[in-house]
Amino acid sequence: MREAVRDAWAVVMPVECAGCETPDRALCPECARSLVAVPTIHSTPQHVRVYAAVRYEAVVRRVLLAFKNQHRTDQARSLARLLAPALHRAIADTTADTNAESIGGGRGEAAALIVAVPTSKRAFRSRGYDPLKLVLGAAGIRHQPILRAVKKTASQKHLGAQQRAINVQGAFVATRWLGSTRVIIVDDVLTTGATIDEAARAISAAGGTVIAAATIGFTPRTGASRDFASGED
Structure with missing residues (x-):
């Protein structure tokens, strides 16, 4: 049937x-x-621990790019099923009193806020939606709109690690004072870690403490180079 x-x-x-x-x-x-999540742990240049669900290649890469660049919002649930285990593990490893079933709500919300990296204004105008918000919504994960993009950045996809860090420097600000709030950052793909580090800087500037990050994918390294993700903001 x-x-x-x-x-x-x-x-x-x-x-x-x-x-x-x-x-x-x-x-x-x-x-x-x-599309099966096998979370692995990585680190950004500023030592933020990142839990990534899968390698960003093959089917994962094509599905995520279709979701972001071809208006395939029908893939939000598939991507949510990848992200959720990585986020569960981030919470379980970093927040002792958090039940993994209460992501973004109940005791989990009190222990750590889930904060998505915001899409740029340019990307939002082009797509008409925020990809991360759709994925988090499909996963039933409550998140807080703590970060706001305030700087026009160039496309990251052809930039090296140092250029990416410079490109996103000062790109985000927190929308309110966070005091001693613990935060887990969520992004779509870990490439060099520059975007997550910038998000962590903005959160720290508002008094918050970033305890981890979670992503759907990570780009695998080949020797000293990295397979930079296409279609990134």
Whole structure:
């Protein structure tokens, strides 16, 4: 019955798999099976511990880029299923009194605020939506709009690590004083760590303490280079 409904819907609203372009499925079974979170721990240049769900390559890369750049908002739930385990682990490892089932709410909210890296105004105008907010919403994760983008930055995708750090320097400010609030930052992809470090700087400037970060993907290193993510803000 489910397959029949999907086939009928495909006639009315043609779609293709965001991972491999197979027709008539938003995400084909084979690509869906490849989207499995295996959280690993990384560090930014300023020593923020980052929990990343998967390597940013192959199907993960194609699905995330389709979601961000091709208005494939139908992939928010698939990406949410990747992000949630990484965020659960970040909370479990850094907040002893947090129940992993209460992300962003209840005792978990009191222990640590979940703060998403904001999209740039340019990217929001182009897309019409904030990708991270959609993913967090699909995961049922409450987050706080603590950060605001205040600087026009260049595209990061062709910049090296030092250039990225300079590009995003001063890009964010906190919208309120945070006192001694503990914060977990959420971003989509860890590349060099420059964006997360800038978000952490803005939070620290407002009195907050960043205890960890969580991302959907991380770009794997090959020798001394890194496979920079395309389509980043």
